[in-house]
Amino acid sequence: MSRLASVSCGENAMPLVDRLGGDLPRTPVTVExxxxxxxxxxxxxxxxYGTHVMLHVEDAQAGREFVQRLTPYVDSAADWWEAGDAWTSIAISSTGLVALGLPEDSLRSFPEAFRVGMAARADKLRDYGPNDPTNWERPFGTGEIHIAVSIFSDTxxxxxxxxxxxxxxxxxxxxxxVMLMQDFGAQPGDLNPLGYKDSIGQPAIExxxxxxxxxxGPPIxxxxFILGYPGEAGVPLPMPRPDVLGRNGTFVGLRNYQARVGTFNRFLREHAPTEQERELLAAKLVGRWRSGAPLTLAPTQDxxxxxxxxxxxxDFTYAADPHGRQVPLGSHMxxxxxxxxxxxxxxxxxxxRIIRRSTTYGAPYDPDATxxxxxxxxxxxxxxxLSAKAMATMEFLQQEWINNGNFMDLGDERDPNVGLQEDGATFTIPQHPVRRRIHGIQTFNVLRGGEYFFMPSLSALRWIGELRQSSGQADERAEPS
Ligand code: HEM
Structure with a gap:
């Protein structure tokens, strides 16, 4: 397998399975x-450690050559559980596919929400007020981001x-x-900007x-998650055309959230007088202690x-906690x-369900910042x-589970982590004998930009790289390799 960095696993490299505490049993592979x-x-x-690089393609031919040049360095998922080296990924936005000169028929075969982009779907995503695309940092939402190259590494x-x-x-x-370069990674203790360990709960994929x-739980x-295979309904989801472009690809949603650490710390201090109570309140908002320990398994103490x-x-369910006395029904998780x-x-x-590959950037969490x-x-x-239907899932989650409380009988309450809170918004902590309702929960993470991308398979990247120029439009293509 080609690698962007020609670094061998080395003695210090830690295979993922070791980090998880021993070998995971192997199961049959049925995806490519x-x-x-x-x-x-x-x-x-x-x-x-890593970097996201957002690029703009000014010239279709140059863009395709760039994709072609980078493709040999993009890692495949073969042996994905044994990551040792840095790895690289490429994802392309809808305007990027146009800029690379993809044939019209291909472009039309992508879902509408992807084609128009995240900013144009603000209404469906409930991205209002401070989260409205007019307040986003450029170049997000302008259509100018065409290719996202990301490098992930453990050292x-x-x-x-x-x-x-x-x-x-x-x-x-x-x-x-290059339009934007964002380094990300290692906060002390691998905590996110509000001081939590995250990226724990991930779906298992059949x-x-x-x-x-x-x-x-049982593999999904x-x-x-990957185009070209049957989903939970027993049939594959519609794929972009031609097959070589769609198969083994997936969609990516990226949302850049600025953490309002001062507001978050003030909220904790106003509603919890002691250090210990503040930690418990922080845990109730998410469903886990900031260490990652789930409240279902550690209900009173980290x-x-x-x-x-x-x-x-x-390793838990909510069966023993139907009313949310351990993990509030309205908590983020x-x-x-x-x-x-x-x-x-x-x-x-x-x-x-979604696969999450979120990254943290900027200054580490500061508990004294108020x-x-x-x-x-x-x-x-x-x-x-990532998901084979990322756009639809994102819209569902934003509308029904993040910015609404009805599915849990919580009325107007919104997700305490990423919901957009209005004046006087509440967060309910069920407890016995009387529930606690906190008034004045604030917006702790503000959206500063977002984009949808298509993450093509390796064959699709090669196919894009090999598209041939024809009267200024790459509507002729070489046979898939
Ligand atoms: C600033 C943005 C966000 C932060 C800081 C954040 C933080 C967290 C934390 C601390 C957890 C608990 C640990 C874990 O299971 O990984 C979590 C879980 C999760 N979050 Fe977020 N989150 C953010 C945005 C979102 C958004 C926008 C979504 C969905 C649209 C989302 C979906 C999830 C999911 C699916 C889980 C796992 C739940 C489970 O499997 O039990 N998160 N998040």
Whole structure:
């Protein structure tokens, strides 16, 4: 397998399975791992280092050459559980596909929400007020971001070497411009900008070669996450045309959230007088202690060893907590994956699961930051999720589970982590004998930009690179390799 950085696993490299605490049992592979990009299946390492590079294609031919040049360095998901080196992924926006000169018939075959882009779907996504695209940081939402190249690594050294190699591919290249570079990674203790460990709960995917981790539940049909395979309904989802372009690809949603750390810390201090109570309140908002320990397994006291143990920290259901006295029904984690919670509005949880590959950037979480200026410090999350129907899932989650409370009989209450809170908004903590209703919950993460991308298979990247120019339009193509 080609690698962007020609670094070997080395003695320090830690295979993913070791990090999870031993070998995961192997299961039969029924998807084409060699053709799927590694990022689709490979977990973000811990600690992690990397960079997202957003590029603009000025010239279609140059853009295709760039894709062609980079493709040999994009890692496949073969042996995805044994990540050792830095790995690279490529994703292309809808305007990017146009800029690369894809045939009209292909462009038309993409879903409407992808073609118009995330900003144009603000209404469906409930991206109003501070989250409205008119308030986004440029170039997000302008259509100018065409290609996203991301490098993930578990050491700083490998990351820097991978960046160097990527830089060499780009050097002296005209017709493709870098619009934005965002380094991300390792906060002390791998915490996100509000001080939580995250990216724990991930779906298990059928046919990917390793067994589920305890608590992941039965594997979900591959077609929910990778195009070309049957989904939970028993049939594959519609794919972009031609087959070589669609198959083994997936869609990516990226949402750049600025963390309002000052507001968050003030909220904790106003509603919880002691350090211990503040930590419990922070845990109630998400459903896990900031260490990652789930409240279902550690209801009254944090248990950092549990939080760090990938074999135990997700191994729970909500069966013994139907009223949310341990994990509030409205907490972020329970909204985003209600598991076996009995919901007021029925929904099939398995068809709304997403793969998360979010990355944290900027200054680390500061528990003493309480001023309004602290909200403006560049610090946040590129929330990144993958699914074969990412656009529809995102719209469902934003409308029904994030910005609405009806599915859990919570009225107007919104997700305490990423919901857009209005004046006087509340958060309910069920407890016995009387529930606690907190008034004045604020918006803790503000949306500063977002884009949808298509993450093509390796064959599709080669196909794009080999499209031939014909009277200024790449509507003739070489046979798929
Ligand atoms: C600033 C943005 C966000 C932050 C800081 C954040 C943080 C967290 C944290 C701390 C957890 C608990 C640990 C874990 O299971 O990984 C979590 C879980 C989760 N979040 Fe988020 N989140 C953000 C945005 C979102 C958004 C926008 C969505 C969906 C549209 C989402 C979906 C999920 C899901 C599916 C889980 C796992 C639930 C489970 O499987 O039990 N998150 N998030």
């Amino acid at each position: 791992l060699d053709d799927i990009q590694a990022t689709v299946l490979r977990y973000r390492p811990e600690p992690y 700083e050294d490998k990351w820097r070497r991978a960046m160097e190699t990527a830089g060499q591919q780009y050097q002296g290249f005209s017709g493709v411009t 046919g990917c070669g390793v067994d589920s981790l305890p608590g992941q 049909k591959a077609g929910e 248990d950092p060893a549990l939080g760090a143990d990938a074999r135990r920290n997700n 329970r909204r985003m994956n209600p598991r076996d919670t009995k919901m007021a509005l029925l929904a099939d949880v398995n068809v709304h 001023s309004e200026q602290d909200d403006e410090v560049a610090r946040g999350t590129y929330f990144i999720f």
